[in-house]
Amino acid sequence: MLTGINMLCFFASYAIALGLEILGLWNRVRLRRVALLLMASVGLFAHTWYLGVRVAESPQAPLTSHRDWYILAAWALAVVYLTAKFYYRKSSMGLFLLPAVLGLIAASRFATTVPLATFEAPRFWGRIHGLFLMLGTVAVLLGFVAGVMYLLQSYRLKHKLASGDRLRLPSLEWLDRANSRSLGAAAFFVGGGFITGILSRLAHTGSRNFIPWTDPVVLSLGGMMVWLLAAEVFRLVYPAARRGRKVAYLTVAAFGFLVLVLGVMTLEDSLHGTETAAMEDAAEDAQ
Amino acid sequence: MNLRMIGCTHQESGLDVRQQLAFDAAQTTAALDAWQQRFDETEIVLLSTCNRVELYAASTGPANSLTTNQLIDGLLDFHNLSREQVEGQLLTLADQDVVRHLFRVAASLESMVVGEPQILSQVKQAYQCAQDVGTAGPRLHDLFQSALHTAKRVSGETQLHKHRVSIPSVAISELASCVFETFDDKHVLVIGAGEMAEETLRYLHDAGKPSIHVVNRSVEHGEQVAQKWDGQYHPWDQLWQQLSLADLAISTTAATEPLVTIEAFEEHVAPNRHQRPLFLLDLSVPRDFEPAVGEALGVYLYSIDDLDKACEQNRAARAAEFPAAEKIIVQESQRFASEQHRRMTAPVITELRAGLERPKTAELERLFQKLPDLDDQSRREIEQFADRLVNKMLHPPLESLRDASQNGTPHGLLDAIRRLFQLED
Numbered sequence: 187m188l189t190g191i192n193m194l195c196f197f198a199s200y201a202i203a204l205g206l207e208i209l210g211l212w213n214r215v216r217l218r219r220v221a222l223l224l225m226a227s228v229g230l231f232a233h234t235w236y237l238g239v240r241v242a243e244s245p246q247a248p249l250t251s252h253r254d255w256y257i258l259a260a261w262a263l264a265v266v267y268l269t270a271k272f273y274y275r276k277s278s279m280g281l282f283l284l285p286a287v288l289g290l291i292a293a294s295r296f297a298t299t300v301p302l303a304t305f306e307a308p309r310f311w312g313r314i315h316g317l318f319l320m321l322g323t324v325a326v327l328l329g330f331v332a333g334v335m336y337l338l339q340s341y342r343l344k345h346k347l348a349s350g351d352r353l354r355l356p357s358l359e360w361l362d363r364a365n366s367r368s369l370g371a372a373a374f375f376v377g378g379g380f381i382t383g384i385l386s387r388l389a390h391t392g393s394r395n396f397i398p399w400t401d402p403v404v405l406s407l408g409g410m411m412v413w414l415l416a417a418e419v420f421r422l423v424y425p426a427a428r429r430g431r432k433v434a435y436l437t438v439a440a441f442g443f444l445v446l447v448l449g450v451m452t453l454e455d456s457l458h459g460t461e462t463a464a465m466e467d468a469a470e471d472a473q
Numbered sequence: 474m475n476l477r478m479i480g481c482t483h484q485e486s487g488l489d490v491r492q493q494l495a496f497d498a499a500q501t502t503a504a505l506d507a508w509q510q511r512f513d514e515t516e517i518v519l520l521s522t523c524n525r526v527e528l529y530a531a532s533t534g535p536a537n538s539l540t541t542n543q544l545i546d547g548l549l550d551f552h553n554l555s556r557e558q559v560e561g562q563l564l565t566l567a568d569q570d571v572v573r574h575l576f577r578v579a580a581s582l583e584s585m586v587v588g589e590p591q592i593l594s595q596v597k598q599a600y601q602c603a604q605d606v607g608t609a610g611p612r613l614h615d616l617f618q619s620a621l622h623t624a625k626r627v628s629g630e631t632q633l634h635k636h637r638v639s640i641p642s643v644a645i646s647e648l649a650s651c652v653f654e655t656f657d658d659k660h661v662l663v664i665g666a667g668e669m670a671e672e673t674l675r676y677l678h679d680a681g682k683p684s685i686h687v688v689n690r691s692v693e694h695g696e697q698v699a700q701k702w703d704g705q706y707h708p709w710d711q712l713w714q715q716l717s718l719a720d721l722a723i724s725t726t727a728a729t730e731p732l733v734t735i736e737a738f739e740e741h742v743a744p745n746r747h748q749r750p751l752f753l754l755d756l757s758v759p760r761d762f763e764p765a766v767g768e769a770l771g772v773y774l775y776s777i778d779d780l781d782k783a784c785e786q787n788r789a790a791r792a793a794e795f796p797a798a799e800k801i802i803v804q805e806s807q808r809f810a811s812e813q814h815r816r817m818t819a820p821v822i823t824e825l826r827a828g829l830e831r832p833k834t835a836e837l838e839r840l841f842q843k844l845p846d847l848d849d850q851s852r853r854e855i856e857q858f859a860d861r862l863v864n865k866m867l868h869p870p871l872e873s874l875r876d877a878s879q880n881g882t883p884h885g886l887l888d889a890i891r892r893l894f895q896l897e898d
Contacts, residue, residue, distance in 0.1 A: 342651075343648070348648060348651045356654075357651055357653055357654045358652045358653075358750055359652065359653050359654040360654045431771075
């Protein structure tokens with residue numbers, strides 16, 4: 187019976203949950219929260235089942251293609267959302283987290299299902315590389331969501347709009363902490379992903395030491411890594427940047443880099459796709 | 474009785490007007506003294522809190538002996554304000570409306586946070602102060618005692634005061650919790666050690682275990698409050714240092730000028746904070762913090778009027794208890810009115826009774842002299858007959874008087890009775 191579960195199932199469930207979150211801004215009807223939790227849980231169940239089927243079909247899944255990679259990142263965010271919903275019952279965090287989940291699932295529709303080249307050879311480094319970057323993406327997205335919520339909550343408090351409103355956000359202290367931790371985690375995972383990517387490449391190309399530094403994916407990912415590391419150092423060194431709006435701005439900017447990396451990866455990924463072989467051949471010819 | 478009230482409240486007036494009309498303790502005494510000399514034969518009580526400044530006056534003279542305009546002039550003259558500055562922002566009431574209003578105020582129905590207990594003690598203090606200065610007399614005594622009785626009935630017979638609420642508790646639970654996840658590890662600074670400060674500390678003590686610091690001009694009182702709430706007292710000159718360390722600061726002083734200007738904040742506090750969030754709750758009227766301080770990075774400044782929205786939720790949550798409370802207010806204000814009217818008619822009734830008692834006694838003496846052989850039993854029977862006769866004769870006019878008193882002082886009827894029975898004025 188469950189073999190018919192596809193992306194539409196969990197996308198629709200999350201979309202309905204988001205609709206119920208939006209409805210809560212106007213009217214907190216009875217059973218809305220129960221319905222919301224039910225739809226999010228159903229979505230997460232279908233999402234998990236879908237990934238489980240993918241793993242059963244291909245042992246390398248769920249990090250074998252761009253599409254799986256997006257769906258796994260969306261799954262991680264959905265788990266965070268549902269957990270947060272149980273801890274912060276009245277919070278409107280779903281208004282910010284669910285669009286990110288839906289965005290990743292929607293992006294997966296445009297992502298290729300072609301297996302990633304890095305997984306064809308040395309699986310260990312390739313898997314670590316994919317996992318690190320996926321966790322880095324989730325961390326950047328969580329930081330972005332927390333950053334946006336922080337800026338919004340701060341604005342509402344400054345302009346005396348915070349109380350009596352149906353939009354309920356976590357405290358600035360909590361968001362600040364979430365921001366800082368997300369930034370630290372993002373710097374660690376993206377940095378780790380970059381290094382393991384190089385190691386994976388070196389292991390794959392062996393003594394030829396071919397690393398395409400000018401590749402758009404490498405460039406954009408390198409840019410994001412440099413930004414995240416610089417932001418983390420800035421945060422640790424400069425006291426005023428350790429908290430509040432500064433961290434929020436840093437995480438929001440990191441999201442800009444993430445969009446750039448994902449865009450480049452989706453549109454012209456020569457590194458992980460079929461173009462890699464041609465590039466390697468060209469390099470060999472040059473030698 | 475000629476009863477009047479003028480003033481400004483958080484419903485009618487903004488904080489700017491209220492802080493111009495506010496009185497601290499010394500000003501209250503001075504103002505009452507000045508008004509005592511200005512308004513002859515008038516009893517006066519002044520109630521000045523962060524949410525209201527109300528002047529209650531009762532005069533024994535005729536209705537035109539004390540006018541609302543005279544009282545407004547008295548209030549404005551004390552603060553050197555013109556009428557234009559408060560135009561449309563003053564509340565003026567007379568007679569029975571004053572009674573109802575004061576009863577509602579004392580019962581906290583007019584409070585920003587419905588059900589808050591502080592207003593009752595503020596009303597008591599206002600009356601006590603007037604008594605000490607000598608501006609409160611029997612009329613306002615009756616009015617304020619009835620108001621306190623009404624407040625106690627509302628508190629005891631309804632659920633309005635079920636959960637202890639106050640302006641600080643609403644501010645902290647609704648707003649400070651939007652900034653801080655927990656109060657356990659927070660540096661809480663209380664500036665001024667008044668009743669509101671204690672109320673704040675009571676709530677914070679229940680909400681968590683913050684590190685409490687009290688800065689107060691009076692060392693003795695500051696230390697007392699700090700000790701009571703397991704806090705630490707700091708001398709007044711450490712205000713800047715403490716503000717630099719604080720996460721949450723509550724200001725409740727009676728200062729007539731802002732304590733913290735934006736210039737002072739930027740010079741003494743901001744450089745040490747590194748934009749660390751600071752939640753400032755300014756419960757003082759006049760303000761202790763200049764509004765511009767709230768513009769500083771990381772600072773969230775809330776004055777008393779900024780809590781309106783948060784208080785509305787509290788009001789809505791207690792709305793179900795309003796009808797019961799209103800019923801008590803109506804009952805008590807009617808009872809007060811009847812009592813007042815009864816007091817107005819009491820001298821006439823006494824004279825009327827005395828007017829019939831005198832001839833009765835004279836006639837009985839004359840009769841007993843004519844019939845000296847009457848035994849004691851017969852004498853008693855005759856005396857009782859005379860008493861019953863007088864009572865029956867008095868019953869219709871007294872009944873009419875009582876009925877007429879229900880709707881106000883029956884001046885016409887009293888005058889007619891005086892004339893008919895030739896009573897003295």
